[in-house]
Amino acid sequence: MEHVERLVVFVVLLVVQVLILNHICLFQVATPLLYVFFPITFRRGTPKWMILLWSFGLGLMVDMFSNTPGLATGCLTLIGFIQPYLLEPLVPRDSAENLKTSAATLGVSKFATLCTILVALYCLLFFALESFTFFSWQLWLLRAGGSALLTLVLVFAVESIRSR
DSSP states (O other), rough: OHHHHHHHHHHHHHHHHHTGGOOOOOOOTBBGGGGGHHHTTOOOTTTTTHHHHOOOOOHHHHHHHHTOOHHHHHHHEEEEEEHHHHHHSSSTSSSOTOOOSSHHHHHHHHHHHHHHHHHHHHHHHOOOOHHHHOTHHHHHHHHHHHHHHHHHHHHHHHHHHOOO
């Protein structure tokens, strides 16, 4: 049953990103990248190979429809790799092995910490690889920071709806 839910979230995030969010660019610098929410929400105890495979697949699909060859795939796979290691210190010691990663189960501050680190890392890496130069590092930081902030706002909005 969980795999069906995961597939539905996969498809919804892909469609929303490709059809709506890719066409938003605030102040010519900030683009929301909501699909980063996907690897963040894997349960504790999910096999690492499964997180990597799902993250790779979503990144590949985003790349195919967004004309960003390899950018989303590589960056999202890295986030999928890091998520279990970053999640482990944030969960309570006596929690279940298959604990759902959400603000309700982790607490708002720990969930916000997890999301902020992963989204910021994703945006920094994504825009560094996209520009492939540090000649205009101010623009790179502005794009990465603006996109991370916009993405975090959307992630917390989706999380508030999801936890109801």
